Amino acid sequence: MRKSTFSRTELSRAFGIDMATLGTGSAGTGFSFGKVAPGVTSEPHRHDEIEAFVVLSGAGKVRTDLGESSVATGDVVLFHPFEAHVLHNDGVENLNFVDVYWRDGKAALAAAAQVAIPRGPIFVFSTPPTPNGDLHLGHLSGPYLGADVYTRFLRMKGVEAYHLTGSDDCQSYVATRADAEQSTPAKVARHYAHEIRATLALLDCEVHSFLPTLGDSAYAEFQAACFGSLLSSTAVDLRQSPALFDAVTGDYLYEPDISGLCPDCGSSAGGNICEECGAPNLCHDLDAVRSRHSAEAPVVGSVRRPELALERCYDNIDRHLRASGAPVRIMDLFARLRQRGDFSVPITHPSDWGLPAEGLPGQVIWVWPEMAFGFLYNIQALATSLGRDWNAALPSNDWQIVHFFGFDNSFYHALLYPALYAEVFSHWTPRIRYHVNEFYLLDGQKFSTSRGHAVWGKRRLAPGTTFDLGPVLGFYTRAELPVLNEEEA
Ligand SMILES: [Zn+2]
Missing domain, CATH: 2.60.120.10 (Jelly Rolls)
Structure with missing residues (x-):
């Protein structure tokens, strides 16, 4: 007893x-x-x-x-x-x-x-990877294997399901990698998109639509149209707001350009998102912030940008998350965001890498809002290859979307995107489910493509390799990986 x-x-x-x-x-x-x-x-x-x-x-x-x-x-x-x-x-x-x-x-x-077989098609997305490097074991065992297994299972059960992904070419990390490699962002994006597809093929990961976002004029037109309707939305204001600049070079700083302490949890964080707690930041609100361009403390200036006032979207997001049965960690992230009160997110940034933001010279559409509409365009691209009539500009309530992504993308996928969809497609009630994976650690640190700290997929995969499903068991937990010796590769 x-x-x-x-x-x-x-x-x-x-x-x-x-x-x-x-x-x-x-x-x-x-x-x-x-x-x-x-x-x-x-x-x-x-x-x-x-x-x-x-x-x-x-x-x-x-x-x-x-x-x-x-x-x-x-x-x-x-x-x-x-x-x-x-x-x-x-x-x-x-x-x-x-x-x-x-x-x-x-x-x-x-x-x-x-359970009845669903009427409409199911579009299973694994996060479009940033082509600033090849895929590592954390990527593969997370979103890509997860989406592959899930799609295969649905198809085996007779469900019309597709696995979609692509290369997220306009990420600022691509431009940073190009600087480091003394190359151009376009060359870097094309090179790593090719490597990524080769690694997915080695994994025997079946992808029904792989969309590179560079060099497709219809894609750029669709993004411009979505951006235009966002600008006229009642949740978007054109505002002059604080922004960071390098004290030496005068460069505008965001995302990989800076590091500091997360305003929400106090952990080390990069610009715009904290990988530790998932909270977004506005760069100027980071503590102990440092520029990676000159290692100096940045100067706070201001930029005029269209900003999405998220607090006006909270009811829409709340309704959406409840209907989607979002995991408790996403609900917790949403609750923490609401506690911070008004939170306006710029949807453009000064940069020369990305899709130009019409009417805002020198600025590009921020790549994360771009991705929200990129998913819909990818569905249309798949339709073209299948001879179907799915239209990105007219998303259907019959569509079911399933996202697989790492926890650090939760804010974008589950909080920002439903808000953007509600502003641009008022007729559409998106049916989206979210599968979130945690991260592997190597020597106690999260894998990082930009820092080159990872076990690379190609080192563990070769034609005929049987992939160890062990990582799937660790899919929802933070797992320690042993350090691998060069000889093991
Ligand atoms: Zn944090």
Whole structure:
């Protein structure tokens, strides 16, 4: 016998309510205590385990895929595998319950087999890689293997599914690499896009549409049209706002040009995003910021740029994330962003590398908003190759989009893009699901293409290599990799 005591006053937030884990067992069993305060609703979720709620006190409503039912003290509700469920307290006192769950493989398989095959096509995207280097094992075991396995599984089940990706040519990191290699950004992008495709082929990763964003005039026209409609959106303002410049060279600084401390978590971060906590930054709000051009502290000046006032989009984002069943780490990132209050994101930057921002001489459309619309263009490019009529300018509610990406892209994919879509395509209710992977560490540090700190895909893959599925097991966790010797390659 083992005895433990839990305190009803020391609960932690989980699924939007207050909970305490009472115990876990083998084979996916566990039980918890839960408290739903009056007026509070738990976050909807679904999972393969069978789950039961035993209501100890209070009253409320349980909603599932099949409907709604009142519950009160003494009631026991059972949820089948994958049945979405929500608990709402519509009473005046706390609703206390015990939650028990266990895994039953046969029941889960039977429930999964009953799921109807979706009507519309499913577009599975792995993040378009930045062509500033080849793919490393972290990329491959993360988004690319994940999207490949997922697409193959859907197709095996008779679903119309496609794996799409491309090379994200207009990234500022490409221009930085070109400077280091004394080359041009266009040459660097073409070279590494070629290497990336070769590595994906070695992985036997089946890609149905690979879209390079350079040198396609129809792509540039579509981006210009989306940018134009963003400029006329009520969530976008043209504003003069603070920006960083190099103290010696006078260069405008963002993304790889700077490093500092994240305003949200205090970790080391680059310009515009923190890879540690996923939070966006505005460059001038980094602490202890340093320029990589001259190693001096930058000068704060200002630039006139169109900015998306994200706080005006929070309701749209919230609705979207709830409907998409976004992972809890994305919901947490969104909650932290909201706590920061008003947050305006520039959608252009002064640069000579990227798609020109019409009406703003010397500025380019920021590559991240570009990617949002690039996904839709990629669907249209796939349609052209298949003889279908999917139109990037008229995204359909029948489309289902699934994204695979590393956690550091969460802000862009799951928070910024739904906001942009709502501004440009008011008729469209995007159906998007998000699969987020964590990162491998090498010698205690995250893999980095720009720092050359990684185990490269081509070193581990050769024609006929059987790829070890071990990394898939680490897909959702931060895993330590042993240091590999040169001889092992
Ligand atoms: Zn951070």
